Amino acid sequence: MTSTPNTAARTGSAHEPVTVIGLGLMGQALATAFLAAGHPTTVWNRTPGKADGLVARGAVRAPSVADALTASPLVVVCLSDAAAVRDTLGPYRDRLAGRTLVNLTSGTSDEARDLSAWTAGYVDGAIMAIPEVIGTPEAFLLFSGAPEAFEKHRESLGRLGNATFFGADPGLAALYDVALLGVMWGTLNAFLHGAALLGAAKVDATVFAPFANQWLASVTGFVSAYAEQIDRGAYPAEDATLETHLATMKHLVRESAAAGVDTDWPARVQALAERAIAAGHAGTSYASLIEVFRGRA
């Protein structure tokens, strides 16, 4: 159903000139990684003073956006949102001809597809990392958009972290981004709720955390197994039925209420399972909840 993404190694010796537009927390890290890898790096930021540290380390401060765009064949932009990208680069779109614009600003897939109309060399990107790890193998970045443009600059983009390319649809990297962030927020909400519940019994979060992490390692195994069921469209209850899950979900709601802990999160978890069961999935695996998320139950 899906193509296998293309993962680039972080090796290479090309040191092509690179421009970084946007020197917030993330933009600073991106420019620092390019500089550290030996790329001649031109920078521009709305508040010019944020370039001072980079200039001291060898970056060139562009006096204007237009100068920043024309300084390099590879232009990386990392601003707060798509509106800022449109406002900042929109008036200079003609300067992008023949260049690659890599937009590492977070946004939606529609925003990425709109911006891709600006230039044949548009690549959208999502950064699955914090600034501190940019330039190390711990950082992973997702890209999609113009294949030739990505290939041309694959080595330079690999300086930022492990780079994966998802093909020509410029919206796909943004879609992966929000889906992965959803996984993060769901996991963190569950941890925080559990910490509140155990905290009510005077168990510190730091005592709970190693158990949560150990359990998460098992949960990653469930993710892989359920992914196969989802792609097959068959949800045999090889481990536990959804009905069995529902019974224990009710315990979580009752324990939360008894401890004075907010019940919204576990009640939502319970409600999702009840909808799947009402649609006939009592005896199937947890993966059958996908039918609720697909809007079919």
Ligand SMILES: NC(=O)c1ccc[n+]([C@@H]2O[C@H](COP(=O)([O-])OP(=O)(O)OC[C@H]3O[C@@H](n4cnc5c(N)ncnc54)[C@H](OP(=O)(O)O)[C@@H]3O)[C@@H](O)[C@H]2O)c1
């Ligand atoms: N920080 C992270 O851990 C992280 C991780 C993954 C992805 N990201 C994404 O990276 C992007 C940047 O995040 P950040 O952490 O660097 O944010 P940030 O520190 O708040 O920096 C925002 C940047 O956008 C610029 N900006 C905002 N509005 C602008 C406008 N209207 N015109 C021109 N420039 C404008 C700011 O310029 P000024 O300096 O002049 O205000 C600054 O350079 C976001 O889309 C974020 O979701 C961040």
